[in-house]
Amino acid sequence: xxxxxxxxxxxxxxxxxxxxxxxxxxxxxxxxxxxxxxxxxxxxxxxxxxxxxxxxxxxxxxxxxxxxxxxxxxxxxxxxxxxxxxxxxxxxxxxxxxxxxxxxxxxxxxxxxxxxxxxxxxxxxxxxxxxxxxxxxxxxxxxxxxxxxxxxxxxxxxxxxxxxxxxxxxxxxxxxxxxxxxxxxxxxxxxxxxxxxxxxxxxxxxxxxxxxxxxxxxxxxxxxxxxxxxxxxxxxxxxxxxxxxxxxxxxxxxxxxxxxxxxxxxxxxxxxxxxxxxxxxxxxxxxxxxxxxxxxxxxxxxxxxxxxxx
Numbered sequence: 001x002x003x004x005x006x007x008x009x010x011x012x013x014x015x016x017x018x019x020x021x022x023x024x025x026x027x028x029x030x031x032x033x034x035x036x037x038x039x040x041x042x043x044x045x046x047x048x049x050x051x052x053x054x055x056x057x058x059x060x061x062x063x064x065x066x067x068x069x070x071x072x073x074x075x076x077x078x079x080x081x082x083x084x085x086x087x088x089x090x091x092x093x094x095x096x097x098x099x100x101x102x103x104x105x106x107x108x109x110x111x112x113x114x115x116x117x118x119x120x121x122x123x124x125x126x127x128x129x130x131x132x133x134x135x136x137x138x139x140x141x142x143x144x145x146x147x148x149x150x151x152x153x154x155x156x157x158x159x160x161x162x163x164x165x166x167x168x169x170x171x172x173x174x175x176x177x178x179x180x181x182x183x184x185x186x187x188x189x190x191x192x193x194x195x196x197x198x199x200x201x202x203x204x205x206x207x208x209x210x211x212x213x214x215x216x217x218x219x220x221x222x223x224x225x226x227x228x229x230x231x232x233x234x235x236x237x238x239x240x241x242x243x244x245x246x247x248x249x250x251x252x253x254x255x256x257x258x259x260x261x262x263x264x265x266x267x268x269x270x271x272x273x274x275x276x277x278x279x280x281x282x283x284x285x286x287x288x289x290x291x292x293x294x295x296x297x298x299x300x301x302x303x304x305x306x307x308x309x310x
Contacts, residue, residue, distance in 0.1 A: 025124035026182040027169060030304070032111055033158050034190035036134035037231070040102030040109015042290030043279035055278035055289040057099060057108060066291070072116070073099065086119035087173050089165050090130040094172060097128065108290055110189055110229070110297030117301025121308075125176055129165050131158050137193035138207050139200030146210040147203075155211070159218045183221050185304045186212075189296065191231030192284055195246040204249035209256060212263065225307035226263040227300045228253060233283050235272025261310055264303040271295040 032038060046053025053059040060070045075081045080099040088097050088111060097115045102108045111128055119126050136142060136154050143152035170177035188211075194200035200207075208228065216224045230247050238244060247269075254265035271292045278287035286292040 024180075026180040027125045027127050027176050028118070028122050028184045029127045029129060029166065029169075029181050030114070030118060030184055031158070031162055031186045032114065032128055032130045032132070032189075033186070034132050034188055035136040035193060036103065036132070036285060037192070037293075037296075038109060038130070038132035038189040039134055040107050040111070040132075040293050041282065041285035041288045042102055042108040042293035043288045044099055044102075044106045044108060044290065047279060050279050051277060053279075055273055055287065055291060057290040057294075060291055060294075070294070073112075083115065083119055085122075085124075086115045086126045086128065087176065088115070088128040088130060089172060090128075090132075091161075101130065102293070103134070107288075109293050110187070110300060113294040113297030113299075114187060114301040114304075115297070117298055117305060121301075121305050125179070127165075127169065127173070127176070127181070129162055131161055133157075135193060136190070137197065137200050138190060138204060138211065139194050139197060141193070142190070142211065144207065144211040144214040146214050147207050155214075159215070162219060183219060183224065184308060185225040185227065186215060187227045187229070187300050187304060189229040189231075189300070191246055191250060192233070195231055195243050198242065201242050201246050201249065204246060205252045208250065208253045209259075212253070212259065223262045225304060226259070227266060227303045227307070228263070229266045229296055229300050230268040232268035232270075232272060233286060235269045238269070262307060264307055266296075266299045266303050268296050268299070271299075 043056040046056040046058035060066045061074050073081055082096045082098040086097040088101050090101050099108055101111050111130055115128055133154060141152045141154040144155055145151050169181055194204050212226050216222055228250055230250055251265045254263055273287060273289040273292050275281040275287050278289040280288040282288055
């Protein structure tokens with residue numbers, strides 16, 4: 001009799017209403033776009049011949065002064081940790097978020113810090129759509145339609161590729177198949193090629209405002225939260241007039257009334273690390289300092305989290 005009751009209970013179990021499955025929760029999608037500093041040049045491997053490896057990701061996770069903050073980047077066996085709740089689609093690369101999604105597989109960019117913040121903020125999967133190419137200006141390459149003139153080919157690429165990923169999430173990431181998705185925010189780190197061109201520099205605020213409006217329209221998200229990170233290379237000691245005016249132009253966009261509460265500017269000058277404590281002296285690539293790129297992404301993620309909470 002006892003066996004019969006157990007069998008009956010097993011057969012009837014599927015008829016009992018189940019708790020809503022987590023698959024009903026939408027995948028939170030963020031676009032990360034820009035030029036080489038969104039690609040990311042942060043060195044992963046420590047080169048002892050270059051400042052004793054300082055500024056590399058390997059150095060950060062092992063040095064006593066920084067290991068506490070960055071220990072989550074290492075797995076229990078010492079390998080680079082792989083998140084099981086954040087995915088990234090970056091041009092010809094895709095997969096769960098881990099180290100190696102910078103300009104090359106041995107580099108990192110802002111995606112690492114950004115992904116940590118937004119991944120921890122949501123209890124459903126997060127997808128980062130990273131679209132970045134080196135040496136591209138907002139004045140020409142990313143030029144939005146409303147700015148007038150020829151529409152930039154990389155503006156078109158951002159729109160086309162974003163729509164393609166959104167339409168094909170299940171095939172690109174089988175783990176996310178069957179889930180709805182929600183475009184949540186857009187993060188932008190770019191500016192060097194406008195900083196070195198006076199004409200592009202002068203129109204940057206106007207072009208950035210047009211870019212935000214046009215992207216929102218193209219992607220069907222009228223109030224899509226936007227975060228713009230400062231082109232703050234050389235840090236607080238920067239004196240070049242064109243560099244200073246470009247940073248002012250970036251900050252000015254967030255002061256526009258129409259972007260109040262749905263767009264944020266993130267200062268980055270404090271994340272500058274001198275070449276003496278970095279893997280290289282490439283100032284325009286933040287001296288290849290992995291901590292700099294992580295902190296930029298982290299700050300962008302925190303700003304995005306606040307916008308989304310509103």
